Amino acid sequence: MSRLPVPRGPVSEVLLTALAGAPGSLPPVAVTAPGDPLADDDLHLSLYVLYELHYRGFDGVDDRWEWDPDALALRARLEAIFEDGLDGALRGWAPPAADGATMDLALRAIIDADDGPSLARHLEVAGSLEQFREFAMHRSAYQLKEADPHSWALPRLWGRPKAAMVEVQTDEYGGGDAARIHAQLFADAMDALGLDRTYGAYLDVLPGITLATVNLMSLFGLHRRHRARIVGHLALFEMTSSIPNRRYATALRRLGVDDSRATEFFDEHVTADAVHENIAAIDLAGGLVEQDPAAAAGILYGARALVEVEARWAAHLLGRWDAGRSSLAAAPTEVAA
Amino acid sequence: MSGGDGQTARITPYRDGPILVRGPFTLIDQDGNEIETHQKTIALCRCGRSARKPFCDGTHKATGWRADSGAQQRPATGRFLREV
Numbered sequence: 001m002s003r004l005p006v007p008r009g010p011v012s013e014v015l016l017t018a019l020a021g022a023p024g025s026l027p028p029v030a031v032t033a034p035g036d037p038l039a040d041d042d043l044h045l046s047l048y049v050l051y052e053l054h055y056r057g058f059d060g061v062d063d064r065w066e067w068d069p070d071a072l073a074l075r076a077r078l079e080a081i082f083e084d085g086l087d088g089a090l091r092g093w094a095p096p097a098a099d100g101a102t103m104d105l106a107l108r109a110i111i112d113a114d115d116g117p118s119l120a121r122h123l124e125v126a127g128s129l130e131q132f133r134e135f136a137m138h139r140s141a142y143q144l145k146e147a148d149p150h151s152w153a154l155p156r157l158w159g160r161p162k163a164a165m166v167e168v169q170t171d172e173y174g175g176g177d178a179a180r181i182h183a184q185l186f187a188d189a190m191d192a193l194g195l196d197r198t199y200g201a202y203l204d205v206l207p208g209i210t211l212a213t214v215n216l217m218s219l220f221g222l223h224r225r226h227r228a229r230i231v232g233h234l235a236l237f238e239m240t241s242s243i244p245n246r247r248y249a250t251a252l253r254r255l256g257v258d259d260s261r262a263t264e265f266f267d268e269h270v271t272a273d274a275v276h277e278n279i280a281a282i283d284l285a286g287g288l289v290e291q292d293p294a295a296a297a298g299i300l301y302g303a304r305a306l307v308e309v310e311a312r313w314a315a316h317l318l319g320r321w322d323a324g325r326s327s328l329a330a331a332p333t334e335v336a337a
Numbered sequence: 338m339s340g341g342d343g344q345t346a347r348i349t350p351y352r353d354g355p356i357l358v359r360g361p362f363t364l365i366d367q368d369g370n371e372i373e374t375h376q377k378t379i380a381l382c383r384c385g386r387s388a389r390k391p392f393c394d395g396t397h398k399a400t401g402w403r404a405d406s407g408a409q410q411r412p413a414t415g416r417f418l419r420e421v
Contacts, residue, residue: 104352167378170377175375175376243394243396246394270394273395274380274393275357277395278354278380282352
């Protein structure tokens with residue numbers, strides 16, 4: 001567990017103050033539509049905290065907050081803003097045609113149409129060690145619970161797609177070896193990079209645009225109505241992982257980081273995701289559409305939403321670095337109690 | 338997936354991708370040395386461009402390599418099958 005973060009706006013202010021107290025004490029919260037619903041700090045910190053109640057929770061926060069009706073009602077209002085923002089960002093996008101036998105080709109078409117900047121390419125050839133460390137801090141918001149948001153879908157699948165997701169997730173969770181759990185490998189890499197491996201340690205310095213990448217998975221994973229979207233998210237995530245991870249491993253070696261704990265996470269993902277991407281695209285996504293043809297639209301939406309949110313996140317990091325600045329949010333100053 | 342009996346390995350070429358091996362298998366080089374893997378399912382390079390052979394590293398995607406999942410048909414003329 002980790003400690004509650006510092007608020008970053010009126011909604012998180014009310015929420016975080018309430019979470020320190022007893023469940024049932026959340027007062028009415030005024031929520032207004034933010035300028036950028038895919039990046040707003042207050043919106044995405046609040047959503048991240050509300051979702052975290054379903055993962056590991058926070059030190060000093062009553063576990064019953066997870067199912068507190070007022071907290072869930074607030075979460076639903078914030079989710080509606082986030083979902084409207086996603087719909088808006090994807091307006092005008094025409095999903096490729098697909099059936100169960102061609103889902104992998106349709107997902108590949110989404111990747112081929114992605115003209116977002118390549119963070120992996122920058123780090124491979126030009127990035128500094130400090131930039132790599134920032135990259136790892138951003139990614140820790142997901143990687144320290146890697147695979148967990150997708151696992152919410154397991155009880156909502158059956159047959160071939162369920163077996164496929166279990167096959168992928170079994171590997172993500174180390175195949176029975178706790179030391180090989182991918183989240184554990186990432187924590188080891190953070191250690192080797194001189195970073196704090198503690199779950200949630202960097203929450204206060206992660207911008208909303210980073211938290212949105214994780215909130216996207218929690219949104220799709222926690223809602224049964226979005227099971228096709230989380231499947232599409234996982235499939236595309238796996239399909240775009242092996243080559244970037246090879247670049248990250250190359251970056252570390254170029255930067256003189258030869259500690260195997262730092263490189264193992266990325267090396268592991270090159271060969272692991274070369275396996276997963278086929279299973280996820282063909283057996284999981286294709287298998288789900290074979291069972292339920294209506295799932296095709298949701299799978300493609302989940303995949304396209306991932307591309308959209310990741311591209312914005314990568315552009316943020318590269319833009320800040322181009323300007324010679326840190327990509328992290330300014331460390332908040334605690335308000336004296 | 339279906340058809341696994343748990344006793345034999347299942348070997349599947351994936352469209353435009355690697356060969357996946359599932360189930361009990363041992364990977365050994367031509368000198369009899371075991372090639373270590375800690376994964377239950379492995380992907381073997383089929384395009385010849387992997388930098389981590391015999392494992393797939395995803396390079397086939399960058400090169401646009403194409404192959405069906407099922408068996409290729411033999412050339413109709415039979416020319417390529419003639420004994421030398």
